[in-house]
Amino acid sequence: MTPLHLTYQAAAKQSAEVTDWAARVGWLVGLLLFVALVYWLMREGWKWRGTLQGDVPELFTSPDEPGEAKLTMSGRYHGSTTAGQWLDRIVAHGLGTRSRVELTLTDTGLDVVRPGASDFFVPLAQLREARLDKGIAGKVLTEGGLLVVTWQHGERLIDSGFRSDHAAEHTEWVETLNHMINKTEGAR
Numbered sequence: 001m002t003p004l005h006l007t008y009q010a011a012a013k014q015s016a017e018v019t020d021w022a023a024r025v026g027w028l029v030g031l032l033l034f035v036a037l038v039y040w041l042m043r044e045g046w047k048w049r050g051t052l053q054g055d056v057p058e059l060f061t062s063p064d065e066p067g068e069a070k071l072t073m074s075g076r077y078h079g080s081t082t083a084g085q086w087l088d089r090i091v092a093h094g095l096g097t098r099s100r101v102e103l104t105l106t107d108t109g110l111d112v113v114r115p116g117a118s119d120f121f122v123p124l125a126q127l128r129e130a131r132l133d134k135g136i137a138g139k140v141l142t143e144g145g146l147l148v149v150t151w152q153h154g155e156r157l158i159d160s161g162f163r164s165d166h167a168a169e170h171t172e173w174v175e176t177l178n179h180m181i182n183k184t185e186g187a188r
Contacts, residue, residue, distance in 0.1 A: 136161035
C-alpha cells in the first residue's frame with residue numbers, strides 16, 4: 001500500500017457518518033402523527049364529557065331589566081365544576097370554556113358576560129354561596145386568589161371560578177354575595 005492510500009484510509013475512519021435523512025423524516029412524521037392523535041383523543045374526550053352532561057339544562061339569559069348594578073368586576077372566568085369537586089369540570093353549554101369576563105351583581109342576580117363565549121345569568125334565588133379558594137379545574141392560584149360562586153342549576157350545584165383583574169375586590173364580592181344570599185334565604 002502506498003502512503004497516500006494509508007492516509008485516505010485514516011481520513012475515512014475519522015470522518016462522520018452520513019446522516020440518514022429518510023430515517024429522520026420518518027421519525028418526525030411519526031412524532032407529528034402521535035401528537036395529532038393525542039390532540040384528537042383529547043378533543044373527543046371533551047365532546048364526550050359534554051354528551052355525558054346532557055342533563056344540564058340551558059343556561060339563563062340576562063333579564064331585560066336587570067336592575068341597578070351593586071358590584072361590577074372585570075377579570076377571567078376559569079370554568080365551572082360540580083360543587084365540592086374542584087376537578088370535575090362541567091363543559092356543557094360552554095361552561096368549561098375559559099374567557100375574559102365582566103361580572104355584574106344586581107338585585108335580580110349575577111350577570112356573567114363572556115366575550116367570545118356563551119354569556120349566562122344566575123338568578124339571585126339560585127345563588128347558594130360565595131367564597132375565596134385557591135383552585136378550580138385546571139387553575140391553581142395562591143390561597144384566596146379565586147372567587148368561587150356556588151349556584152343551583154336544575155338538579156346540580158355548580159361552582160364557578162372567577163379571578164378579578166384587581167384581586168382586592170374578591171373580599172367585597174364574597175361579603176356582598178353572601179349577605180344577599182342570606183337575606184334571600186331568610187325571605188323564603
